[in-house]
Amino acid sequence: MSTNDVVTVRGLRKAYGNRVAVEDLDLDVPAGEIVGLIGANGAGKTTTVECIQGLRTPDAGHLRVLGFDPVTQASQLRPHVGSQLQDSALPDRLRVAEAVELFHTRHGTDGAQLLEQFGLAPRKGSAFGTLSGGERQRLFLVLALLNRPRLVILDELTQGLDPAARRDVWAAVRQLHEEGTTVLLVTHETDEAEALCDRVIVMRDGRVLDAGPPADLVDRHSPVATIRFTLPDPPDGLLDQVGRLAGVSAVDRHGPRVMVRGSRRIIAHVGAVLVGWDTVPDDLSVQVPTLEDATITLIGDPR
């Protein structure tokens, strides 16, 4: 736990009847970071953030959010938190500008400016029911930011959006980060977490499996990069030199096709060797492990 932490959770437990949704969960969200909570459906992500928001009462554990207890001090906490909830909408007939007026408090930021910033100014007279998925999510972001929150919680922000709309929403989240807002992002999209998060917490069956920067998680749980190229007649000694490079774990050759496996560091070294031999294949391709690979390894690990 650090004094810099916006959210601190220790030993959180929440069950619904006999089904345990979250068990002995520890979590920290440092100020100014984007922290991702990832895992398969049913991992306990949404229950965790609902406890953090004070929407659910934990069965056990200690939670502090911006110095408040979210259960007993929800009314003091909520004005400081901007939330985008999973499976939550607005009345279909409520217009964009009316929604901003409804959720805007005296100490809030300029709603019209936020609508402009998120590209919704031309739609301010439109009813919520007529907005596209991307526009709705951007409106939820606007509403979450209206009252200058110190913490923004985004739960499945881009679920169901087309790729262009996802990119728009990602740009908006990056903008928040640049402005110093702390963001807790709940998602089951690993590419989203990898693109946006400073730190990622991987959950399964209500428990934390591992946490850290996305690159560290990839290094720990899916460290193998694969390089493929075609060399019909490789110079003598080239493949031996590649095989001796630090970090290379295997060099396979099937006819003219060559496949080299190893740590991410080998990518540059293999390239350098090929250039050194003046043998640059036209079809060289590199498969770099992603957070998705690491998450699949982690979640599939039977521990």
Next chain:
Amino acid sequence: MNSPTIRLIKAEFTMMRRDPLVLTFVFAFPIVTMLIIGGAFGTTPDRAFDFTNPSHWYVASYLTVVIGAIGLVMVPVHLASYRERGVLRRFAVAGFPRWSFAIAELVVGLVTTALACGLLLAVATPVYGLPSLQNPLRVVTALVIGAVCFVALGVLLGSVLPSARSAQAVGLLLFFPSFLLGAGGPPPHVMGSAVHEVARPLPLTLLTDAVREPWLGIGTATVQLIAITALTIVVTAVAARRAVL
């Protein structure tokens, strides 16, 4: 004037104004049916109508049709729709005070009742004439208590029914028998005894009696007023807890 509760009340009024179910059921339906049935039995005082003008009997009865439509159809469907779509959760996490939504529903329900009743009387007066109020204090008391009772009943229904569709189905199932047996249908004197026994304890029947009898001077309906007051206290206490964000 920018408190969260005031903002919520304003938004709820806007939503109510744009809701075709409200416009149809709360404003149009009572007026149309009152105009039809109010003219069906003529204006000659009749024994079936406690020797009052049948048109006046129905004018004095139809204010509670408005109250029933609000409490059994408008409020439950509205609230269940909000719960189903997560709107209430959004209000809660946005920091709206715990009681703000309950207060907003009550204010919107009561003001809508006043507007719809005013419109109904404005239409009835030039057509059938306004029956003179024999005991205005009792009538107003019964109307206010009844309006609170049915808004609370609507909140309770909306908070236990799982979806807007189920709220609409259950609401209509409760509304139409209550309407036909207790407010806008045939007078109790022409009903068979079994139907009369079923109709008598219905909340809308109790409320209609508590309004109509002192209005037309055919009774005080004290028992009915006490019963509807007791029901209001119980239902409001339960509904208030259910509507907390």
